[in-house]
Amino acid sequence: MDLRLLKKRFYERDPKIVARGLLGKKIVRRFGNISLEGLIIETEAYYGSKDPASRAFYGMKNYNKSMWGEPGSIFIYNVHNNWMFNIVAHEFRKVGAILIRALEPLKGIEVMKVNRGVGDLRLIASGPGRLSRALNIDKSLNNKTVTSDHSEIFIVDNNIEFDIGTSYRIGVKIDLDEKLRFFIKGNKYVSR
DNA sequence: CGCCAGATTGACT
DNA sequence: GTCAATCTGGCGG
Numbered sequence: 001m002d003l004r005l006l007k008k009r010f011y012e013r014d015p016k017i018v019a020r021g022l023l024g025k026k027i028v029r030r031f032g033n034i035s036l037e038g039l040i041i042e043t044e045a046y047y048g049s050k051d052p053a054s055r056a057f058y059g060m061k062n063y064n065k066s067m068w069g070e071p072g073s074i075f076i077y078n079v080h081n082n083w084m085f086n087i088v089a090h091e092f093r094k095v096g097a098i099l100i101r102a103l104e105p106l107k108g109i110e111v112m113k114v115n116r117g118v119g120d121l122r123l124i125a126s127g128p129g130r131l132s133r134a135l136n137i138d139k140s141l142n143n144k145t146v147t148s149d150h151s152e153i154f155i156v157d158n159n160i161e162f163d164i165g166t167s168y169r170i171g172v173k174i175d176l177d178e179k180l181r182f183f184i185k186g187n188k189y190v191s192r
Numbered sequence: 193c194g195c196c197a198g199a200t201t202g203a204c205t
Numbered sequence: 206g207t208c209a210a211t212c213t214g215g216c217g218g
Contacts, residue, residue: 081211
C-alpha cells in the first residue's frame with residue numbers, strides 16, 4: 001500500500017481544483033509485468049451541462065456515461081483516432097472530468113518509445129493522444145478506477161516545486177470565459 | 193447503412 | 206502557419 005496514493009476524496013472536488021492538483025503528480029501504468037511512469041505536466045478541466053466544450057454538454061449517451069461515474073474513475077473516448085484519457089472529478093452529484101494532456105516520461109521509457117514509434121523524449125507523451133499510445137491506454141480502461149494501487153492505472157503524490165501556467169482550453173470549438181487549462185510553467189513537455 | 197463531427201496528430205508550405 | 210488522414214460513435218433514413 002502506497003501511502004501517497006490519491007484516493008476518491010481527492011477527485012471529489014471542483015474539476016478546476018482537481019486539474020491544478022494533478023499537476024506534478026506521478027501517474028503509474030501497469031499491465032502484465034510492465035510498469036510505466038510519468039509526471040503530469042498539463043491538464044484541462046471539463047464540466048457538465050454548463051460547459052459547451054464538454055462531452056457531457058448534450059446529456060448522457062452511451063459513450064459518455066462514465067463521466068457521471070464515481071470521482072476517480074476513468075472516462076475515455078476517441079477523437080480522430082486518438083484515445084482521450086480523462087479522470088472523472090466532480091463535487092457530489094455533479095458532472096466533470098480532467099483531461100490529461102501531457103506527461104514527462106519517467107520510467108519504462110524504452111517501452112514508451114516502442115509504443116510511440118519515436119525516439120525524441122519530448123514527442124512521447126506531450127499531447128493527449130500521444131500519451132495514451134505511450135501508456136497503452138484505450139477504451140478497455142473506460143470506467144475503471146485509479147484510486148486503488150491494484151488498478152491498471154493509479155496516481156501518487158509527489159513532492160516537487162513548480163509554477164503553474166493557465167490558458168484557455170486547446171482545440172475546443174466554444175470555450176467558457178475562464179481559463180481551464182493548467183500546465184507546469186517552463187516545462188519542455190507541455191504540448192504545443 | 194451512409195453521413196458527419198471531433199477535447200488530434202504528423203507532414204508539409 | 207496550413208491541411209488531410211484516420212476511426213469511433215451518434216444520428217437519420
